[in-house]
Amino acid sequence: MRLQALFSLVPFFLLYGSVSGQGAPAKVLNEATDTFIDNLLAGWNSPAGVSIAVVRKDEQDAWTIETKGYGVATLANGTRVTENTLFAIGSNSKLFDAIAIGLLVTNRTLPVRLSWTSKFASIIPGWGLQDSTAAKQTTILDALSHRTGLPRHDFSYKWSDDVPNIIKKLKSHRPSAEFREVHQYNNNMYTLLSYLPTVLLPSKIPFARYVKQNIFEPLGMSSTTYSYDVAKLGHLADGIARQGINYTEDPLGGTPRALPYWSTKGGEDGNCPGGIISNAVDMSIWLQTLLLEGQKPGTNQSVIPPEVIQKVSAGVSVVEPVASFPELSPSVYGGGLLRNAYRGHEVVWHSGGTPGFLSQISRLPSDNLGIAVLCNDNDYGSILIQIINYRLMDEALGLEKIDWDTRFRAILSPLPPPSTPRPANASLPSANFTALAGMYDNAGYGKVEFCFVSSDYPAASSSCKALAANLSTILPGAVNPKVPTFIGAWDSPWASHIRVSHFDGNQFNVSVLNSFPTNNASAEPYWTYGGDTTFDTTIYAESIVTGRRYSLAFTGFWGAGDIPKLQGETVRDRAEVVFDKVKVMWRRSQT
Template sequence: MRISAMWLVCTSVSLCAHLSSTLSAKLYHSISQTHFGISENALISSETRSYAESLLKRRDSPGLSLAAVRRDSSEPSGWRHEFASFGIAKAGGSPVTPDSVFAIASNSKLFLAVSNGLLIHNNSLSDLQGRRLNWQTKMKDLIPGWSLMDKDAEVGSTIQDLLSHRTGMPKHEFSYKLKDGLLDNMISTFRYLRPSAEFRETFQYNNMMYSVLSYLPHILLNQSYSSYVSEHIFGPLNMAASTFSIAQAERSGCFVDGFQYDLVDTSNGKRGIKKPTLPFFMRPGDEEIMDGPGGVLTSARDLVMWASMLLNEGKHPYTNASIVPNKVIEHLAHGRSVSDGGKPGFPELGPKVYGAGQFRFSYRGREIVEHGGSVPGYKTKIARLPNDNLAIISMSNDENGYYLAESIKWRVIDDVLGLEKIDWSRRYEKVWNNTLEKAQKHTPRPKHPNVPKASLVSLANHSFGHPTYGNLKPCFVPGSALPLLEDSLSLPERSHCANFLALPPTQRLLAETDLTSPTFLIPHEVGFATHLLLRHFNGNVFNLTVVWTNWAVREQHRFKHELPGLYSSQDQSFEGDQGDLITRWPETFEVEWVDNSEGEYGLAFRGGFWGKEGPDSSSPGGTGRDGAEVWFGKVKKE
């Protein structure tokens, strides 16, 4: 289903328009607006809008919210704010508007960094604490229970190190237990997470460190991070739609549905069926751990105020009241870590450096400060060109919408600055196709694989644990092939496995899985996963696929079947599908089942499972526990 693109600058036929308060309407009436056409010097030109429409159609993408900001002395307010909205916000067909609320994901990191800057420059807080907080304040002096496996990083890590992703810690993103809810619980287990680089050796993106920094308002002021940002940023900028509360966003009626691709399998070239992620992938009460790294829910209308403040040296764009000290804005944009190995991806781009919640680089001689955002079903980009007084906000509700949002961002920049236009979409299509081709080039399983050194009965009869990641209880999948020397009748029936394997999403997943090798399925409910699928490869090595489904939460909240009439013409329903989603992580990892004479017994996860990056990071190498990125040892008592 496709709703034609609309140019929406002020009014909206939807409920969402009411989020623009009466105060906002009275105080900011001088915003540049166009009701009946597109002016010749528009920031979002007719050509750009046509380009965006064509990309959404070509990619069969659900929706996009676009906004552009520029300081303009010819305007009574001194600013131009323009919006363009495309496609659908919800599965039922309601259109995207400037008031549609998106999960901006990692674009939330700059809100966290700014909040840290406000705390640092709070003189009253310094007087109260009896000490001066600064960017170099060490975490060991701030965070109760702060402990890392690398003692140099534990002792030396500062606020700035965490903001700039240089602690040596990889992502470890399959360890986030959102439902545990308490940051101090998560922080207390950091010492069990293996680093992949020396302290301050390289840039390694890590969401958990932004979660840690969101704990500072609680420690210093006994105030939650979300309320601190609401008080000091959302409120002063009149960002009325902005919140960290999933319940509040859902009640507003403006929260867009993020679309993902059911049963996608990049390793086999299967795109999957486009479906809305209903409900949102996190639920009310799960927000605390993700608030700092990716919890802001907001609209294009609110974000133009945020972007204008950043361009205006920390001052409110209309009143010039100070919101954030300019020294904080400048400090956060100053590059301290080199990302992407210092190698630009295209000739027009300069090397990227990372400050705090922002990348900084050049584009065709123009300086850009920006960040992207990605959570299931949402892809966002917020960029500003400080020397050109220009900012762009591009938000997609498509899991595959990253390159779409990027391409349209570049088109606005080229158009406004009068640069020769580059068809970034075609470039990104080549990148995407190369990625898909690479994903399908995997080493085939040997025709005559070696059997594991120990019986699979043993693997199916034990549990394995990690202090941070939790416990794993493998369930053997009946019907998957066993070595000739084993009999499925000898495999134990674990108390939880029969029910787990009989669940509808499990049956749907296994129906799409090659079961010609011994296969195990493991429940593992964390932020970005619900299942781990192990398929025997050779010897004691298994291939690992990380799986996520929203079936359980849909059952809990009684969501109904939404398939009929909501998807594109090539999509089709199939037996057993009740509107739930099953997605696979695009990368395949490796698990070694270790059972040796030296007393080691467990599962060694490797092959990138921990999420390391950068040319100066390194994998443990070798086999067994020493070669594990993450080690799950045998649990002695269950």
């Protein structure tokens, strides 16, 4: 659903520092910009903030560097954002992944020579895909540019998975398109790519350490890390969400809540497609390095070969064949980067998002301009970073300002129709609810126990009994007692639980939920994020009953983007992901 998708996008600072050469151009982060950003945050009722880096190189090769913060970094003590505040940059980590692979490609001492067209079938143990053509032919460049035929399948990877296990699961994921047919964003492919240093280098070095030793440290990006344990000792911001947003009456309301950091495991060898934590100061170094095509700022030292920067910046797959605004062009994707034009100026960029944090990092190579915007507003950060990014481009390029704020508000203002009510006399599914409850399995997604939460029917297993006993505490308001509902615990970065609520017959609505602490144990210790029922859900399930074999077939679950729905004669044929019940517990009672 469009509104919720925009809200979830996949959810500023007071101190100023600058280094500039003689005759430097006028500031971009000037008083007018300060006022604009402060008013923007206030206008969106943002409880959070942003940190910004702007770098420009003049004709004499002198740099003007501006870094600044606005708004709130942490809720508990009201710490303000500065240029040193740390933010998760989400999928802007992918460029580091792509460049790390480029360093391997240009490494002539590898036992196995690597190229951008090297096929995974010949270099990755355990590699495979359902599509036999894709399994044989997928290259490094295919994975970088998201054209393998696989959709996201983001709910498939769990905290308990290591990289080899995630790779092993790939062959169980159903593709949503033909190989090289369309661009489909896929985090799993960047996890796959991150395994290459471990596989190919004699030291078997973990990926994050490889990036630290070959990119962070040589460039002097001393605050940038993959490690939550390291970042929490510094100036790590809270990711801030809103509890209880009423999307129809007060979409900018709700109670601000600090989210627990999304990825606390793994240390220096943490999440590679989206795990980097950084600040505006280090992003200014990174932007200069990219504009200098791999050269360390202030030196003649080449840290990244220029041909690597050029390769990952070149478009391979088409993301947007038609521009979304008159000032933009169609966009293409290379390796961890998109490329399009803004008001006639070419832009190479990427956005990023993890729970609580959003980022946009852009460079305009022909204009020697780089901009990074980091934000910790979970619910509207994806909109704020775009508005600010375009405003800063207009300011730096000396263009008449476009009112992007009004444009984005206009996109959000038409509310979709309210959710379709469950029929008053909803028909029962083919199997009774207690029979459908139990442990399910999918080879690519693993096991999940769907507990039937009903006061009339005690939970069958000890784990479901424990869930039912604590449900009102850990997921307050998540279950409508009038609607037969299953809850499954989900060991995922994106969800703590999955709710499957009966609609009619064999049809169920599915919601992705997160149980977050309120940091107020004496009142309400937890709150439920997700599962709003104001509008129709975008994920559905249908029960399949074959004798005493039960399955739940999910659609809207795999994150394929704008791809036609699957066709087929049976529910299983049309489903994106099917979970089959592991052990049948047949009961005669019908609920």
